[in-house]
Amino acid sequence: MADDDADRVDSAVEDEALTPEEVEDIASAEPEAEPVTYTGTDFDVEGLVRRLERGDIAIPTFGHGDDSLEVAGFQRGFVWRRPQMDRFIESLLMGYPIPGIMFVQQVDRRYLVLDGQQRLRTLGAFYQGVHAGREFTLENVADEFKGLSYRTLTPEQRRQLDNTFIQATIVKTDGTNESLEAIYQVFERLNSGGTQLTPHEIRIALYPGQLVDFLEELNRLPAWRNLYGTRSLRLRDQELILRIIALYYSSSAYFRPQKKFLNEFLGAHRNLQGLDQGKISTLFASCSDLLIEGPGRNALRYQSSQVNAALTEALYVGLMRRLDSGGSPSVDDVTSAVQAFTANKEAAVTISGSTATEEYVRKRLEMATREFSQI
Template sequence: MVGEVAYLVAMADGDVKAQFDAHEDVLTLEEQEDLAAAEHEAEPVTYTGTDFDVEGLVRRLKRGDIVIPTFGHGDDSLEVAGFQRGFVWRRPQMDRFIESLLMGYPIPGIMLVQQVDRRYLVLDGQQRLRTLAAFYEGIHAGREFALDNVADVFKGLTYRTLGPEQRRQLDNTFIQATIVKTDGSDQSLEAIYQVFERLNSGGTQLTPHEIRIALYPGALVDFLENLNKSPEWRQLYGARSLRLRDQELILRILALYQNSAQYFRPQKKFLNEFLGRHRNLEGLDNRKLEGLFIEASKLLLAGPGRSALRFQSSQVNAALAEALYVGLMRRVDGGSLPAPGEVTSAVRAFTSNSETASTISGSTATEEYVRKRLDLATREFARI
């Protein structure tokens, strides 16, 4: 996305992507395969290039002409919302970015989406733009933003205490922007998804779900987040995932419960279409789904407990979890509630089945493996 010199500068600044803890930062095998899987159709896109001076970028941010959306939460006035994670650059990274500008080093470009109302939405570049806004404001995290992790000549400087030459250097530095245009249609949004997915390399890559909920914010994403907060689910899953893997797993469970017969690869496309089709809960009985999901969580917690979602590892196995939830939700929907001890027996029978192991280990997203593990889990829960 940037030239090699700019890329090296970006790496010295802590990279243009957010940095998370080691486990969360690494894409799973399933996520890597999903990102690598080719779409059946390629959508065209319209874009232009322009340069913005730093002072102009900050001014546009302040008055709302450039918007940094947040993950997943719908804003009816935004045609594309949520491509950004929360702001996670640490102060040394912020300081070194500002220092790079003051030194006149090359800076990676940003990517914006121009929507119909002419506002720009930040597709890539959140960390840099938020850092600029904070430095110009003079405050970060409630404290004065004075440069510290920089060369001696810049130590202690704030925007207000910059010398005239330094201020001109910063204000008048140009940052290249690629502007992708959208008309708000599904085809336009799909094109933006594909553009971003192709740029999603190096640093900390976004997962398919992080891109997905950016493309389809709305009531369904909010519903997923509410389920993600349910106490029993949190006890089963564990700590919240910084990469939203817990939320994606709930989406997988609901999509497969509703529509397993139509599952297809790549999984990302199946989930994209489900989220797009039911973006504002159209065609979904969300109260019923919520009840089934929470009841299944209670039964799994009271029965086998946290170990139910794990297979030969301390980490949650998504393929195992979706099969258990779909199978148990079908059982709960079909009759009286089973006892926790019966649920424990069914889970043990499912995980000890020699046919199960191949469907929940390694490459797990094929049509054959998905349908097979759902059928096996459903069969075991139907027996109790």
């Protein structure tokens, strides 16, 4: 199988469901529970679409800060496929029950979509009559609805759709970190069914800003892309870069659950405060160049065609420490160090199975650092 084909297969597989590591991370209890203020209300479908069109309901762009939004950058890209979109509209036309949606009410009274992006965007596209540059007509539905657009619905069908009520939970925030942490915990408990968000996708709700933008900048580096492969729709590649940076700076402070460690690191350095952006960029780019030129894309994979996050963070942190100490190791030396690390049975234990324990994280970073220090 060609590399491009393998990348497409990997991407399709990894974007469907949570990985075992992500499931474990989500299931890990927070050390403290945060209170939250919320209300419940119902919106008719036509009213929701109208609010979307005039901007009273906002779907923030995932991963990028917006000073006007207290919870910016939360949502990932639109990921529903046409069959899911069609069947959602069909459910409304049939009067079937559907899941509720969740908003965050800002100080300016706008509603930010915390949960329900796919449903709301589907409604917006159907009412506009266009999706992905093509006319939006129902296809993957019962025969009585096939070929229908919003414009061609019968008056009775249109009233059924327009007047259907969708339950909404509205969580209030004042923009403080404590308030955002409460929203994180609420959403995490409701994050089930359908296409669950990963811990990193939820994390972006807390602390968007310059660090998240910087992560995306590193995520676009050609050498890193060649190593990792196809971009992850679930932003696992971006989260992996965050893990590398957090462990490079704060490995001695690492603790479980990993989600909390990464949340706190992102919060503490939200706008790159305390981080040397130039240094990180140089070290990360140099590591990527050495790894792709030496051991190649297989360096980040262990007994699988998919990227091994524990292995990747260990190699990057160890090699970044080596480069930061001075000198320029050769590509051959880097290749030898990578091979020695992955061949070590003790190291193998720390990059398979439950990899997020304090013991395994500390051990694999120490072993990778030791291997690279010898070149």
